[in-house]
Amino acid sequence: MPAAETSESLAYSPAPADRRLLRIAMIGQRGLPATFGGIEHHVAHLGRRLAARGHEVTVYCRSNYVSERWDAVDGVRLRHLPTVGTKHFDALAHSLLSTVAALADRHDIVHYHALGPGLCAPLPRYLSRARVVQTIHGHDDRRQKWGGMAKAVLRGARWLSEHVPDAVIGVSGEITDEYALVRDRPTVHIGNGVERPVPAASPDPVIRHGLFPGKYVLFVGRLVPEKAVDLLLKAFSGVKGDVRLAVVGGSSFTDGYVSRLNELAAADPRVRMLGYVYGDELASLYRHAAVYVQPSHLEGLPLALLEGTSYGLPTIASSLGCHREVIAEEGPGGRLFREGDEGHLRDVLVRVLGALDDEREGARARAEDVLGRYSWDVAADRTESLYHSLLAAPARRR
DSSP states (O other), X not given: OOBOBOOOOOOXXXXXXXXXXXXXXXXXXXXXXXXXXXXXXXXHHHHHHHHHTTOEEEEEEETTTXXXXXXXXXXXXXXXXXXXXXXXXXXXXXXXXXXXXXXXXXXXXXEEESTGGGGGTHHHHHHSSOEXXXXXXXXXXXXXXXXXXXXXXXXXXXXXXXXXXXXXEESSHHHHHHHHTTOXXXXXXXXXXXXXXXXXXXXXXXXXXXXXXXXEEEEESOOOGGGOHHHHHXXXXXXXXXXXXXXXXXXXXXXXXXXXXXXXXXXXXXXXXXXXXOHHHXXXXXXXXXXXXXXXXXXXXXXXXXXXXXTTOOXXXXXXXXXXXXXXXXXXXXXXXXXXXXXXXXXXXXXXXXXXXXXXXXXXXXXXXXXXXXXXXXXXXXXXXHHHHHHHSOOOOO
């Protein structure tokens, strides 16, 4: 759930005369306007940039995501379709309806996001002339919230994602390399992006939450087991002093896990469980934090880590490969701890909080590095080029 964004220019040059304008369907995201969810923000950033270049972008939205029923956002056409609002059928039911609607709309590109929605990819791949693209945002088949049957279905979705799409996009180099080993069709790395944050943000929302500017550790994300917020709460309990911990996020069909987190938080009066927070309020929490922590067991490429770094916050992350891609070289402003190691996370927290001046100096340089390496404009350029290259290739057998 990215923070408030600066209003940057979308005045892109029009597509060259030899490049046709495309009709693009986006399927798999919950919908727009984006509130919580990294995939939703990914689609929002990508979609509005492609629409600004003249392409017709349609985002298929779940009726249970937002209360508004807008026809368009930032030039992106929205189609609201019903779904089955349960843990196991929400994404699949909506993706099937969206795929049928997309076939009727005769798009040039049908672009799926995440593993589960890609179960429907064989329909446009074999029943239409549309080119099928799938972006892999993470290892959905390994998430702890799924039971045995759901994991089996997602393993099937993983196999389909390896064999069906005309092209696969990995948001991290780690994901892309995994797919490149098993695919003989285009497999490309197009990372997430981050925008330069607002230069100033009022501390009032921070103070209202019982926090003090520069005196709290921040986590932002869905409260699901693979984010390892329980590990963070346990490690933080061993950090002495008046520093506080702000946990921003809520349940994603994980109410039992969230209840356990609330029990851990209740044992430490310094912890603030804030729920989902958006816009200017979230920008304020980023802007005035002392440290950002990403303790995850499993990730694709977390937008929150990119955002925390873009604000010039000293960041601490688990030793996952995708986190190492962001924290390219460990040092002041960017620290890693052994994934799953509560004691090591506690030690790193104590060390960073005890040397904040040096850590902040290093974090400012890292902010510019991340803003240079992770660009939504570059992501849109590469995605658009991929679409055109697929359509320029010889027609495939159906």
